[in-house]
Amino acid sequence: MENPNQxxxxxxxxxxxxxxxxxxxxxxxxxKLHGMMIVCTGQEAVAAGVSAALEPQDVIISNHRSHGHxxxxxxxxxxxxxxxxxxRTGYNKGKSGTLHIAVPEVNALCTTTVVGGGIxxxxxxxxxxxxxxxxxxxxxxxxNGAADEGSFHEALNLAALWNLxxxxxxxxNVYSGAQRQEEHTRVKDLADRxxxxxxxxxxxxxxxxxxxxxxTAEAREKCLAGDGPILLEFKTYRWGGHSTTDHQVYQxxxxxxxxxxxxxxxxxxxxLLGAGVLTxxxxxxxxxxVMKQVEQSVQFAEESPWPDVTEALEDIFx
Amino acid sequence: xxxxTMGEAxxxxxxxxxxxxxxxxxxxxxxxxxxxxxxxxPTFGLLEEFGTRRVxxxxxxxxxxxxxxxxxxxxxxxxxxxxxxxxxFTIAADQIVNHAAKLRYLSGGKSKFPLVVRMKxxxxxxxxxxxxxxxxxxxxxxxxxxxxxxxxxxxAKGLLxxxxxxxxxxxxxxxxxxxxxxxxxxxxxxxxxxxxxxxxKPGGDVTLVTWSKMLGAAFKAAAKLExxxxxxxxxxxxxxxxxxxxxxxxxxxxxxxxxxxxxxTRTGGFGGEIAAVVAEKAFAQLKAPIKRIAxxxxxxxxxxxxxxxYLPNEKMIIESIRAIMQSKEQ
Numbered sequence: 001m002e003n004p005n006q007x008x009x010x011x012x013x014x015x016x017x018x019x020x021x022x023x024x025x026x027x028x029x030x031x032k033l034h035g036m037m038i039v040c041t042g043q044e045a046v047a048a049g050v051s052a053a054l055e056p057q058d059v060i061i062s063n064h065r066s067h068g069h070x071x072x073x074x075x076x077x078x079x080x081x082x083x084x085x086x087x088r089t090g091y092n093k094g095k096s097g098t099l100h101i102a103v104p105e106v107n108a109l110c111t112t113t114v115v116g117g118g119i120x121x122x123x124x125x126x127x128x129x130x131x132x133x134x135x136x137x138x139x140x141x142x143x144n145g146a147a148d149e150g151s152f153h154e155a156l157n158l159a160a161l162w163n164l165x166x167x168x169x170x171x172x173n174v175y176s177g178a179q180r181q182e183e184h185t186r187v188k189d190l191a192d193r194x195x196x197x198x199x200x201x202x203x204x205x206x207x208x209x210x211x212x213x214x215x216t217a218e219a220r221e222k223c224l225a226g227d228g229p230i231l232l233e234f235k236t237y238r239w240g241g242h243s244t245t246d247h248q249v250y251q252x253x254x255x256x257x258x259x260x261x262x263x264x265x266x267x268x269x270x271x272l273l274g275a276g277v278l279t280x281x282x283x284x285x286x287x288x289x290v291m292k293q294v295e296q297s298v299q300f301a302e303e304s305p306w307p308d309v310t311e312a313l314e315d316i317f318x
Numbered sequence: 319x320x321x322x323t324m325g326e327a328x329x330x331x332x333x334x335x336x337x338x339x340x341x342x343x344x345x346x347x348x349x350x351x352x353x354x355x356x357x358x359x360p361t362f363g364l365l366e367e368f369g370t371r372r373v374x375x376x377x378x379x380x381x382x383x384x385x386x387x388x389x390x391x392x393x394x395x396x397x398x399x400x401x402x403x404x405x406x407f408t409i410a411a412d413q414i415v416n417h418a419a420k421l422r423y424l425s426g427g428k429s430k431f432p433l434v435v436r437m438k439x440x441x442x443x444x445x446x447x448x449x450x451x452x453x454x455x456x457x458x459x460x461x462x463x464x465x466x467x468x469x470x471x472x473x474a475k476g477l478l479x480x481x482x483x484x485x486x487x488x489x490x491x492x493x494x495x496x497x498x499x500x501x502x503x504x505x506x507x508x509x510x511x512x513x514x515x516x517x518x519k520p521g522g523d524v525t526l527v528t529w530s531k532m533l534g535a536a537f538k539a540a541a542k543l544e545x546x547x548x549x550x551x552x553x554x555x556x557x558x559x560x561x562x563x564x565x566x567x568x569x570x571x572x573x574x575x576x577x578x579x580x581x582x583t584r585t586g587g588f589g590g591e592i593a594a595v596v597a598e599k600a601f602a603q604l605k606a607p608i609k610r611i612a613x614x615x616x617x618x619x620x621x622x623x624x625x626x627x628y629l630p631n632e633k634m635i636i637e638s639i640r641a642i643m644q645s646k647e648q
Contacts, residue, residue, distance in 0.1 A: 059393075072436065092426035102425040109392050109429065114416050120382045121417060124389015125398075131343065131371070131395060138389075151412070154382035315427030316462055318485035 004052040005273055009209050011286055012051070013044035013265045016068040018287075018294045019077055023067075023098075026298070027244040034086055037098055040068040042207075042239035045264035046171050047072040049212025050139055051171065053220055057136040059125045062111040064099055065171075069141050075104040081297035086303035094307045095315065107136075116142060118221030119168070123155045126166035126229070137223045138166045139216075142204040145176025147190045156231070160197040165223035167216065168231045171206065173238035178250045191233035199231055206234030207264040237262075320505055325497030326434075327471035328360035332398065334507065336368055339396060342482060345374035345386055346400030346436075357495050360436070361400070380406055382436065384413030388421070391433040396482055404439035404648035405451040405490060414580040418487040419462030432485045434478070439579065440493035440531055441629050447617030452530075452582035457489045458558045458591070464488045464512055465558040469533035474555055476510030484512060493531040515562035517569065521551035524575040524639055527566055527592050529555040532579050532630060539635035548643055558588055566592065567600050574605035575642050579630060583614035606645030609638045 008121045020039035026032045040047065047068035054060075054073070062069040070080060075091070083090025084098045091103050099113045109125065110119045122140030126235070129136050146152055147170060159166050176184045187193065194201035200222070212234060219230045237259035241248040248256075272278035278286075322330070336342045348354060349375045350365035365373040376383050380401055387397040394509075401407045407414060414435060422429055441450040458465045464486055474492065481488035516631040518533065519540055528536045533554055540550035551569050555562070570576050576596050578589035589610045596608060610629045618628050 090426075092424060092428070096424045100424040102421070102429060104425060104428045110389075110417070111424075112417065114412055117412055117416060120385020120413055121389040121392075122385075123382055124386040124391070126389070127386055127395050128390045128393030128395050131390070146512050151381045151385070154377075154379035155385060158377060158379055158382040158386070178453075312583055315423050315425075317464075318422060318427075318430045318432075 004213055005284070006268065006277060009048050009213070010265065010268050010272065011290065012048040012072050013078070013209065013268070014286060014290045015293065016044040017041060017265060018073050018290050019067060019297075022294050022298065024240070024244055027134070031155060033084065035097065036243040036245045037084075038064050038243045039240055042259060042263070043171060043173055043236045044068055045209040046169070046206045046211055046234045049209040050169060050216045052213045053216035054139065055136070056158070057107065058220070059107045059109055059136060059138040060259040061122045061125065061138065061140045062108060063115070063118060063142050064113040064145065065143070066101060066111045067098075070101060070103055070106075070108050070111070073108050074221070075103045075108060077293060077297040078300040079299040082304045085304070086306070087301055088307040088311070089300070089304040093311060093315070100269045105311055111173055116146040118142065119146065119149075119151050119155040122166050123159050123164060126159065126164035127162065129165050130162070135189060135224055137220050137228070139169055140166060141169045141171060143176065143185065144170060144172040144174070144181055144190055147193060148176070148184055156194070156197045156199060156229070159198040159229040163226060163228060165228040167219045167223060168229060170231060170233045171236060172233055173236050175238055175242070175251070176183070177242055189233060191231055194231040199229055201228045201231040201233065203235065206236030207262050207267065209264055209268055220293040319502040321500045322471055322503050323358055323469045323496070323498055323500050324468070324474045324492065325358040325360050327475040327503050328478055329362055329364075330503070331482070332360060332364060333367065333477045335479060335482045336364070336372060341394065342396045342398060343372040343374065344398045344400070345376055346383055347376055347378055347402050349373060349400055350375040358580040360492065360497075378480070380410035381413055382420065384410035387433040387435065388417045388431060391431045392421070392429050392557055396432050398434040398436060398482060401435055401437045403449045404437045404453050405448055407435070407437055407453065413506050414457075414463070414487070414489070415460050419460045422486070423462060430485045434481045434490055435486045436490045436492060438494050440495055441489045441618045441625055442495045444620065444622065444625065446620040452580075454558055455582060455586055455588040458588055462487065464558060465491070466512060466556065467491045467530045467558060468556055469496070469530050469554050472503045473510055473554070474614055475503055476508055477512060477556060480512050483509070488512065491530065495531055496625060499534070510556070512556050513560040513562055515565040516554045516556055517551060517565065518554045519550065519552040521549035521573070521637055523549045523573055524577060524642055525551050525553060525566070525569040525573045526579060526635070526639070527553045527575045528553060528579040528607040529558070530581065532581055535578060535630065535632045535635060539632045539639065542632070542636055548639060550639060561595070562589070563595055564600070566596065570596050570600045571603045574603055576604070577609045577611060577635070577638050577642060579611040579635060580630060581613060583615050584610060585615050587612050606642045609642050611635060611638050
């Protein structure tokens with residue numbers, strides 16, 4: 001496997017970071033966004049590393065913390081931002097909002113906020129690959145909390161039974177709502193659960209984008225060779241609360257600070273500066289370019305028209 | 319014309335659609351090799367004809383079965399999955415209610431989910447309330463789902479073909495008693511459109527709206543009432559969603575009287591919806607208050623006399639129709 005361009009990886013993570021920071025800021029301004037925002041700040045390496053190992057035809061199924069997954073898979077941030085604003089120009093004409101954005105254009109076919117709800121659907125998309133003998137994999141993102149749902153058990157059991165080409169990506173960010181992992185399960189590593197289904201698994205540092213990429217690329221090859229499915233557990237951390245309305249009363253400040261020291265973006269930036277691939281000047285350029293894109297997406301969204309109310313009655317049946 | 323049961327008619331529809339379209343596959347618990355294997359059951363012999371690639375026996379995992387259908391359909395396949403009994407859909411409900419029904423809307427009309435979920439339903443089999451519980455009203459209450467509930471073998475075959483060819487999620491509810499009741503079914507290829515009710519028997523005095531298994535009792539009651547000089551028009555709904563309001567309203571406008579009959583329990587039953595539509599749109603044409611005939615608000619009991627008590631019967635229909643004929647004009 002050929003290593004992905006490290007600067008591109010860095011840029012992807014940075015774009016996700018700035019996008020999410022913008023949403024957090026906008027959510028504090030009255031009259032801008034409708035409802036809470038669920039952001040993935042601190043977890044950018046998972047989305048960026050996974051998608052770097054995927055091909056356009058590969059399918060992703062995402063969850064409530066989806067923006068990073070979608071951006072990394074190639075969704076355009078103007079159309080994402082417009083959707084989050086509830087505008088007609090958004091990917092789903094304002095019907096999804098932040099929580100359920102589907103981007104079929106990049107094979108991000110379902111974003112579901114029912115915790116664990118996407119896992120059985122990934123079985124179906126992976127089944128389609130097997131049924132039609134096509135070369136694509138499905139990546140199913142979910143959190144550590146979703147591994148407590150019954151749908152997780154049913155879906156992993158069936159996917160393993162049928163050897164389906166699906167990569168189950170457990171993005172373990174320590175929290176399930178307000179519960180720390182030790183408060184919602186006795187299991188230390190959720191990857192252990194794969195053994196219960198006769199499935200392979202791997203535990204990976206989710207803040208190291210290169211490791212994430214390598215594990216995903218390897219899993220993808222296995223799936224395409226008929227040795228799927230696989231469960232990847234990426235250990236990471238949610239810097240913010242569950243959503244922008246969460247005051248994080250349960251999350252120790254020191255813990256957040258410790259994890260910020262392990263920032264995935266800072267880590268790669270430091271490595272690339274050390275290796276001479278990046279200079280402070282090119283870093284500044286990168287950052288400014290990304291900031292500009294995000295600002296433009298906000299402008300695009302704010303200037304976009306609202307959907308006509310009659311559109312609420314459309315798109316139910318095909 | 320061939321005389322076959324509803325189970326055999328569904329089987330023919332599945333076979334013919336699977337032969338016609340490679341994208342169609344079936345999946346569910348025991349649909350290939352099953353504990354309920356019976357020549358009168360809909361999936362009998364499919365495994366032998368189509369093999370394990372297209373006839374997928376699954377573990378006992380209703381959520382995974384429904385999720386399989388959602389995911390496979392968005393990729394362009396046409397899954398026909400089976401939830402063994404109507405009340406078991408509650409374990410698959412998240413996939414059906416939150417995903418199959420809503421994902422097209424959430425995509426802004428970009429994605430399609432051409433899937434069929436078949437469910438067996440109905441009391442009268444002595445299996446008690448966790449196997450026999452008609453929940454069509456729950457499903458009809460979810461925008462994004464079409465709900466089909468045939469009452470004859472010919473309708474079952476024609477409607478299932480339409481359901482498989484439909485680009486939307488269709489819930490197809492089959493009564494188990496009807497699996498063994500024969501009826502005429504055309505030999506040639508045909509389909510029946512979803513969303514069109516059928517006047518099964520014309521009449522002038524009272525409109526009896528019903529669907530699925532209750533059609534049989536409706537016919538028997540109507541034949542007896544005919545001898546008393548009361549002419550009953552039987553409207554077989556066949557499809558609950560989309561609802562064919564036009565056929566119902568046309569009939570009520572003609573007769574001026576409406577009786578709604580269903581096997582499901584009374585409170586929150588779909589009969590209430592029919593009554594409301596008629597009250598809203600044809601109140602002035604009514605000569606008497608609307609009547610509903612439904613099961614009492616209890617779980618389906620096991621004991622034979624108790625189960626028989628649960629199911630609305632011919633006698634209740636006759637009494638209701640006699641009563642509505644005696645009601646004074648409003």
